[in-house]
Amino acid sequence: MGTALAEMTMPQISPLAGEPIEKHDAERLAGVLKALADPARLRLLSLIQSAPDGEACVCDLTAPLGLSQPTVSHHLRILTESGLLEREKRGVWAYYSLVPSAIGAIADLLTPPRKRGAKRAAR
Amino acid sequence: MGTALAEMTMPQISPLAGEPIEKHDAERLAGVLKALADPARLRLLSLIQSAPDGEACVCDLTAPLGLSQPTVSHHLRILTESGLLEREKRGVWAYYSLVPSAIGAIADLLTPPRKRGAKRAAR
DNA sequence: GACGTATATGTAGGTGCGTCGATGGCGTTG
């Protein structure tokens, strides 16, 4: 359950580039995408990114989302375990910030280096 | 339930660029990402993309995935309704192909034009 | 027109996920 992202970016799998991806790689990529595929979590990433210092604590995030504190904490946990967020505890507060190029790595996985064949010679 | 992607790429929302995204935009983007966040559907996209002419019919996709025909048809429906696939029926067969720049559009939404503030002055 | 194939739809079961209230740990403040 660690950073599933790091395990993927290393071998640099390109699901939509060359040959079909294997079942195991598909499951890992789906796991990271599943962490992103939630309105509350997308808004959390956006809120944290646009915060004054690029970081925010839980208490600042519950109100804008209209969700309870345990729910917000739950989503932050999922984002952190996926490698998208970093958590730093300072005193009573837990500050979350975006992992610099984590989302960019996902975007790179979705955009293959070069479009191959796929020119739809059909009909 | 048409192409949720087209509705997003038009106003060019950048969830991770400027200010926090609204609830409605987050739900739409999450909807498209949710269509991607499934191992079977990722493999379907990969299989179709790497097919000889960039297209494939259902009968060619059931075996590699190890899923039943109705299940594969179900996933293809979801991908098509999300704007990621195109469907063209020729005779008895239904040929599916990737919408040229659909996934690229998602990648662009995830990679903001320019990294703003967010320089983590923490600690 | 009847049969077989290819695909889509309907229905149902099993599982996972989002949300909340309640609880407990931990640091800060009075």
Next chain:
DNA sequence: CAACGCCATCGACGCACCTACATATACGTC
């Protein structure tokens, strides 16, 4: 040291989703 605030975890509820079996529709063939 006692009280308060911040945060994570737990248990539970409800909903959505994945999958399969059965059925329905469309097309080509004999």
